[in-house]
Amino acid sequence: MSGIQKFACWTLAAIVLGGIALSIIVPADYTVQFRETPNAVPTHQHLLGTDELGRDRLARVLYGTRISLLLAPAAAFLSTLMAALIGVVSGYFGSWCERLALAVTDLVLSLPWLFLMLAVRAVLPLNVSPLTSVVITFLLLGLLGWAASARVLCTGTRVLRNSDFILQARASGLHGFRLLAVHIIPNLKPVLYAQFLISVPVFILSEANLGILGLGVAEPLPSWGSLLRELEGWGGFSTEPWKLAPMLLLILVVSCFQVILAREEVSA
Amino acid sequence: MRIMRIFRHLETILATLLIGGFLSATLARLAPGFGADEQELDSRLSAESIRQIRESHAQERNILHFYFNYLKRAIHGDLGTSRSLGKPVRQLIADRLPITVRLCGLGLLVGWTVGLALAIAVVMAQVRVLDVFAAGLAGTFLSLPAAVLALLFVYFNAPASLAISSIVFPKVFSFSRNLLAQSYGLPHIITARAKGLGSARIFGWHVLPVAGPQMLALAGVSVSMALGAAIPVEALCGISGIGQLAWQAALGRDLSLLVTVTVLVTVVTLAANTGSDLAMDIFRGQQA
């Protein structure tokens, strides 16, 4: 692990641990409304000021960060798993199986997935708690986000399938799923790992996009998407620079993933 | 062989379009809220008018019937009428497509120019500060969701096409930079440099043929990237292009409009990908 990669890992860890530590010093949890001071500027009590309902912005940013950092990797894991299943199997068996998988992938990539998010949200029972709804949102992102990774894995598997050592393994009598499990999947580990790392920031950004479009998590739960909605009608650098805090944190987190990813790609 | 390959591509595109259109119509039909009209809440409307509004959706309830009729009409150039906007879909597409083409076209042009120029400068100059600066800039833009970029561009009253550029540029830069760096590391290029060949000549004669095919692949991907970003950018910047239309179609459960927009976006995406695949083949063929 290179120096910069270690630094990125430590930064991510610091954000998570710092978030937990800072939760102790915030005046109240993310739901409490200080109604006498809505849209307050930063003070010693509210280090990042308050939002439009008087809720402590720092508390909300910290909680929203934890939510995204916890659930985005889970969604990425799910999507990588699905991509592995579809991509590896289709790439390994080739022929019509591969063509079908690629056609399905194209289809999934071309479907209006924003609309699907909209529809699924509307189908959910109304008494689902905000936390459950955010879990479902990320779950859905994971279920929908496999297509691009599947393409990469399919290509990777095809290359491996035609390689000399696989030919040798076949000649030695290894076939079917045993060949897949013993030789192909272990050799795809770096690609799988890279796809997982690529997906994490993608899902963080997707949730943020959904939140800004009004399809994010339910109130009063904060997420990066709902926090970034504050930029609608933003007053500007000179009057409200603290409203940029969620955005800067998002840049920092996603950049850390990119740094780790870049190094992983190199090592892969 | 190449013609056969083109035909196979076209077959796949056609099949994907037909199934994609059908699936998007099915999605809209099965989604909650299909058949519900905002007008129903108009307190002036009589029970009879409300009943009539509900019945007006009846023709679309059978999705197979709807899709078959839609395709039948589409062959004759009639794409139906948008329920939510009350206008012929064909007219809506004709009015709004140029706006999105301009938005994405300009966005792609600027994104590619800046990304590629920066990548070439970084690789050729080999100046650490420039590399860090460019990587930092690209990393920052890569870390911002399209919707945030759109909001920021609204705030700065900057052209929305630059929001698309900001989405395309970091990916073009990162990819090109790595690709060019790899290409410049190839033994024959190192030899050419050692022999004192000019930078422009090395780039044009040796680097470009190596990196070209993959660049073309990225070009195809960047078109779908720009189109994907057009939905949040147009919706948030209030630009009345295809992206906003797609958003309105989804929110209004507007079957004809949603199917048409999905098919249109799919056509462009698949055509761009196929075009870059074929161009890659030609490129490789010429090299061989």
Place this chain on the structure above:
Amino acid sequence: MKRRSILAFLIFVLVLTRVLSYAQSGDELRFYLRSDPKTFNPLLVADDASETIRYLTGGVLVRVNRQTQQLQPELATAWKLSKDGKSISFNLREHVYFSDGTPFSAQDVAYTVQHLMDPAVHSPTGDSFRSGSGEVRTDVPSPNRITISFPAPVAGMDKLFDHVAVLSSRSPKQEMAVLGPFYVADYKSGSYVLLKRNPNYWKRDSAGRQLPYLNSIRMDIQSNRDIEELKFRRGEIDLVNSLDSEYYDRLASTSAKLLHDAGPSLDSEQMWFNQVGNAPIPAYKKEWFRSTNFRRAISLGINRADLCRVVFALHARPAVGPVSPANKFWFNTKLQPQSFDPASALRFLQQDGFRREGSTLRDRDGHPVEFSIITNSGNKYRERMTTMIQLDLGNLGIHVNVVTLDFPSLIERITQSFNYEAALLGLVNDDLDPNAQMNVWLSSAENHQWNPSEKSPETNWEAEIDRLMRAQPDEGAGVGH
């Protein structure tokens, strides 16, 4: 339960200073429409953008002066309502021409009314005249006189003609031939609507100069309010209609002179509980929602003053009922808004057997009291209101889930499947007379949201409202000059 007006008559604000400077200049006025107009047919208008176009292009027989709320003559010089409230006679202005030069006569009014009341047209404006079954008759004794007779009394009939733009019966341009100050010269969907001065407009100012002063109005279509505000600051548009409280305050901080606070609007925000008998929600919840004590407790538990202060920055007022203080004739100034009183709320709940167990309120059978409030996503004011209500009711031990849904899903739930518990939406009203909301207040009506289409009134108070609403049209006779 009554549809609780939880607050808020939003301040209707016009920004018009720049308009005045243009008024005599014969120049172009520019402002934004927030969406595409869905129709240019004035009889089918149902959306805001089309309404704006109709207002600027349509010629009407009478006009309600928005400031005095009195009727003024327009194409009709005089009118008379019959004593039974079923018919109205108009004397029409002479030498008036449509924008394409076609002459205007009583035949055009008759043609318009016949189209308006045609059941196949399903005109929302027409439906507001529909008080009974039967045919609408038009008698044209002379080119400048017409009598329109309805099968049943129509409440506030004369004021309803404010929304009826007269169509030409003879013009080949059909609804595009207009009698208002402007006509639609150009339109590109999603981009703009261009109105040009109607050269045949009949109205003149006190100096005898033909109106309107402006040569054209350009309305670009722009849904983003930030862009609208920015363009206004830069002088690229001249007018912003109906500002949000947030934008109002921002503009006030930099350009106070450009703002004009036009006072309360007729609109309000409402929260109601689902009381539909066959709604797919648990029976014990239906019992809560149908209990007057429960609903009163919820009403007392919501801090309306906070909602007005925090969400609307004091640009809204707690409502005292469904009638806005802007409605000078119908508003009862003696009524006081519902106070915020959690202690009384708990007393009402106890009367129904509810009890606190720790931080949870339970009903007499031990069910924890929790319900969801649905509202439309993307409306930040409603999202904020529901979040504040969630916290207010949380203090009573009631767990509230806030659910934002896109509009079609929400409409389906409140009008078709009835699969919801409580909803918060706005009641848009552009008419002063409660008769325009007949479909909201009558228990048998489709838009009686909390329990629509009742076969017979299910509560005594609904029966009383039905009686009063039905009696109202009979009070209609009057004369205009």
